[in-house]
Amino acid sequence: AQKITQxxxxxxxxxxxxxxxxxxxxxxxxxxGLFWYKQPSSGExxxxxxxxxxxxxxxxxGRYSLNFQKARKSANLVISASQLGDSAMxxxxxxxxxxxxxxxxxxxxxxxxxxxx
Amino acid sequence: ETGVTQTPRHLVMGMTNKKxxxxxxxxxxxxxxxxxxxxxKPLELMFVYSLEERVxxxxxxxxxxxxxxxxxxxxxxxxxxxxEDSALYLCASSQGTNNEKLFFGSGTQLSVL
Numbered sequence: 445a446q447k448i449t450q451x452x453x454x455x456x457x458x459x460x461x462x463x464x465x466x467x468x469x470x471x472x473x474x475x476x477g478l479f480w481y482k483q484p485s486s487g488e489x490x491x492x493x494x495x496x497x498x499x500x501x502x503x504x505x506g507r508y509s510l511n512f513q514k515a516r517k518s519a520n521l522v523i524s525a526s527q528l529g530d531s532a533m534x535x536x537x538x539x540x541x542x543x544x545x546x547x548x549x550x551x552x553x554x555x556x557x558x559x560x561x
Numbered sequence: 562e563t564g565v566t567q568t569p570r571h572l573v574m575g576m577t578n579k580k581x582x583x584x585x586x587x588x589x590x591x592x593x594x595x596x597x598x599x600x601x602k603p604l605e606l607m608f609v610y611s612l613e614e615r616v617x618x619x620x621x622x623x624x625x626x627x628x629x630x631x632x633x634x635x636x637x638x639x640x641x642x643x644x645e646d647s648a649l650y651l652c653a654s655s656q657g658t659n660n661e662k663l664f665f666g667s668g669t670q671l672s673v674l
Contacts (some may be wrong), residue, residue, distance in 0.1 A: 448603070479662070487649060489665035535604070542609070544616045548594060549663060551604040 447471075448536050448552035455557050457526045464511070465521040465555045467536030477539040478519040479549060480510065484532040492534075495519055526559045533557075564588045567652050567666035574642065575674055582637040582669045584652030590664070592657055593635040595627060598649040598668070610635060611657070642673045 447470040457463040469478065480492040495503045495510045503510040511520040523530055533554045540550040565586045574580050586593065595607040609617035610629040624646075626638040635652055649670050653663040 481665075487651075487668040487670070489651060489653070489663075491662055491664070494662065542606075542617050542619075544609075546609060546611065546616050548606055548609060548617070550606075553601065553603050 448538055448550060450536055450552035450555050452555045453553075455555055457523075457557065457559055459528060459559055459561050460525050462522060462524045463526055463557065465523070465534050465536075465557065467519045467521065467552060469517050469519060469536075469538050471517075471538065473541070478510070478512070479537040479539075480508070480519075480521045481535045481537060481551075482530075482532045483535065483554070489535070493521065523557075528559050528561065531557060531559045564664050565652060565654055565666035567650075567669050569669055570667065571670045571672075573672045573674065574639070576642060576644070578642075579638070579640040581639065582650055582652075582671075584635040584637075584666055586633055586635075586652075586654040586664070588654060588664060590654035590656050591632045592655045593629060593632070594653040594655075594663065595635065595637055596651040596653060596665075598651055600648075604651065607637075639671075642671075644673050647671055647673045 449468045476497045478495045482490045493503050493505045493508045493510050495512045502512050507524045509522045535554045536552045537549040539547050541547050568583045591612050593610045597605045606619045607621045608627045613629045624641050628636040649668045651668045652666045655663050
């Protein structure tokens with residue numbers, strides 16, 4: 445069984461500062477993928493960044509980077525230069541293989557990020 | 562036009578009603594998903610369709626009945642729901658069922674009275 449843990453229910457950051465959102469995972473599969481999604485109040489889940497278990501370098505997408513520490517089984521999201529529009533729920537997710545053999549995503553409980561002026 | 566469109570955005574229904582949620586994807590994907598998002602709980606996978614064939618039913622009660630008439634459309638038919646079924650229902654699509662990146666709609670916020 446796979447598990448995603450996000451220990452921060454809420455985080456506050458001031459505009460233009462950097463923030464780290466924590467995610468740890470548990471899996472026995474040697475090959476896996478880790479994702480971060482953003483969910484603003486509108487409800488839509490927006491893909492931010494992906495890290496494969498065999499990727500040698502940490503993933504980056506603009507202001508988003510993933511601090512991947514394989515031995516510690518952590519995949520923290522770093523948002524640099526926070527903006528007011530970054531206020532949202534953030535979900536960490538992992539690829540999960542179902543009984544059917546197909547794969548989908550298993551999500552953590554999420555972290556609510558609030559960016560203040 | 563967004564890639565994945567869900568209607569209605571909000572739905573209030575009684576326990577004896579029958580309603581349907583609709584999802585349409587404009588991305589040319591061949592896999593579609595229903596997820597349930599309850600307050601303070603992780604997203605829960607409900608159903609997966611690949612090429613209009615249901616490939617996963619994640620122990621969902623029979624009062625939820627999915628339908629996938631083609632690779633672009635997905636429905637969730639609801640009947641005799643319970644108040645605990647109140648949640649945000651999210652539809653997603655992907656290129657294949659082994660392509661991990663999911664594209665989500667904005668969801669239908671369902672309230673069962």
